[in-house]
Amino acid sequence: MQENDTITAISTPLGEGGIGIVRLSGPKAFDIGHKIFIPSGKMTCDYPEAKHLYHGHVLNKKGETVDEVLVSFMPAPYTYTREDVVEINCHSGVFAMRTILKITMQNGARLAEPGEFTKRAFVKGRIDLSRAEAVINMIKARSEEAVKAAASNIRGALDDKVKVLRERLIEARAPLEASFDYPEEYEMDDGDLKKVEAAITYVKEEIKSMLRDIGRNRAFQEGVSIAIIGKPNVGKSSLLNAMLKQKRAIVHEMPGTTRDILEGYMNLGGYPIKLIDTAGIQGTEDPVEKEGIARSKKAAEQAKLIITVHDGSRKWEDEDRKIAAMVEPNQGKVIVINKKDLEMKISLEKVRKCYKEATVVQTAAIRGEGMSELEEAAAEQMDVLFKGVSEGPAVISIRHEQILEETYICIERAQKMLVQEQPELVSLELQNAWLKMGEITGETIKEELLDKIFSEFCLGK
Numbered sequence: 001m002q003e004n005d006t007i008t009a010i011s012t013p014l015g016e017g018g019i020g021i022v023r024l025s026g027p028k029a030f031d032i033g034h035k036i037f038i039p040s041g042k043m044t045c046d047y048p049e050a051k052h053l054y055h056g057h058v059l060n061k062k063g064e065t066v067d068e069v070l071v072s073f074m075p076a077p078y079t080y081t082r083e084d085v086v087e088i089n090c091h092s093g094v095f096a097m098r099t100i101l102k103i104t105m106q107n108g109a110r111l112a113e114p115g116e117f118t119k120r121a122f123v124k125g126r127i128d129l130s131r132a133e134a135v136i137n138m139i140k141a142r143s144e145e146a147v148k149a150a151a152s153n154i155r156g157a158l159d160d161k162v163k164v165l166r167e168r169l170i171e172a173r174a175p176l177e178a179s180f181d182y183p184e185e186y187e188m189d190d191g192d193l194k195k196v197e198a199a200i201t202y203v204k205e206e207i208k209s210m211l212r213d214i215g216r217n218r219a220f221q222e223g224v225s226i227a228i229i230g231k232p233n234v235g236k237s238s239l240l241n242a243m244l245k246q247k248r249a250i251v252h253e254m255p256g257t258t259r260d261i262l263e264g265y266m267n268l269g270g271y272p273i274k275l276i277d278t279a280g281i282q283g284t285e286d287p288v289e290k291e292g293i294a295r296s297k298k299a300a301e302q303a304k305l306i307i308t309v310h311d312g313s314r315k316w317e318d319e320d321r322k323i324a325a326m327v328e329p330n331q332g333k334v335i336v337i338n339k340k341d342l343e344m345k346i347s348l349e350k351v352r353k354c355y356k357e358a359t360v361v362q363t364a365a366i367r368g369e370g371m372s373e374l375e376e377a378a379a380e381q382m383d384v385l386f387k388g389v390s391e392g393p394a395v396i397s398i399r400h401e402q403i404l405e406e407t408y409i410c411i412e413r414a415q416k417m418l419v420q421e422q423p424e425l426v427s428l429e430l431q432n433a434w435l436k437m438g439e440i441t442g443e444t445i446k447e448e449l450l451d452k453i454f455s456e457f458c459l460g461k
């Protein structure tokens, strides 16, 4: 990738809206800005002032006005990319923004790759890699908690943590290295050994706790799937609608109304939730229904939490037991007895016997009754599933997880070799761990991997 050219991109989502931004970064950004932008008033000096927003018009090659805009000229190095940056605030119509983008390209800018602005910020040393990746997480965050975690990593929480751990690894290596580099002059005593042991244990425990928290961090980042399952006609779709507070799914007295899985998004006790309505599960010969049921089963398998729904106005059947048996031991569950507004025919005793300790909530989904109890029970289940999480930098990405797992293996090996009194090997493993962890901050990372990481960004960021 050439770092010395000037890049351009539409930095806001494409669509109709009040304002859209076309952003330029690089050595020719100001030149291009001057060429295509005619200010309404006089610029206060030849070199545009930072922190000023200039009103004017963008012109095309023929000198025709394309849009009325506000433009900011931000000189390096105090910019996102540490290069000269020009931001053109135009009207957010797809055509207007594309036209301005095209004009910037006709005047010497190149279309930016996804994430290239942030990559430049990294390459120019303004942010480390963990901060850059936090920017992606911020953009993709689905809950307040995820935004908080991403913001703390943008401020450098993960970077700081990794630096501390790497520092401890260096400290641990010092006496080991001295003992085999200068065996005549230096011999490790018990005090040294204890220090090495303590550092190794510290790093190991810290990594363990970071790995343990990943599930919850990801849940906040990406959302948790909750599947609603049950026999046909028990009120699953009515429940989905009541929980989402909208008429998302078709509800009908005819059993087998929902043919395919259907999703909706909501927030539950701070957790971002993907709520999934499924087709009623029963034995059937209808090929379409069969396919719907297969999809429902798959969605249920992949969900973190299952809401099993039973019709309270009908007797407990063997089919209900089969539904209950679909929940896996590692999944959270909440049991709903629906249609409580009708005469209850279901045996609560049988329900309890089947589900043991699980929370049972009675609802009348069509009237929206029992929803707060249901949501409370589901949120409690989430807390159980993601319990014991410590404060600290949030690790979310698979890349970070892999690095931490590999580092953990190196540290474990080092710990074992320390007992076997093999200082050279201990030191080597600690060095491997140190190098591995450097990939989080980007200090020891390869160029190809960088390209891959930044390619996951959206355009214009």
Ligand SMILES: Nc1nc2c(ncn2[C@@H]2O[C@H](COP(=O)(O)OP(=O)(O)OP(=O)(O)O)[C@@H](O)[C@H]2O)c(=O)[nH]1
Pocket (backbone or CB within 6 Å): 230, 231, 232, 233, 234, 235, 236, 237, 238, 239, 250, 251, 252, 253, 254, 255, 256, 257, 258, 259, 278, 279, 280, 281, 338, 339, 340, 341, 342, 363, 364, 365, 366, 367
């Ligand atoms: N009285 C009463 N009727 C309900 C309640 N919830 C749902 N129903 C009715 O039960 C019927 C089936 O509701 P749905 O929500 O479509 O049930 P479902 O489980 O999604 O059904 P399938 O998609 O066919 O599997 C409809 O006629 C609803 O009006 C309730 O709380 N009380």
Ligand SMILES: [Mg+2]
Pocket (backbone or CB within 6 Å): 236, 237, 238, 249, 250, 257, 258, 277, 278, 279, 280
């Ligand atoms: Mg349905």
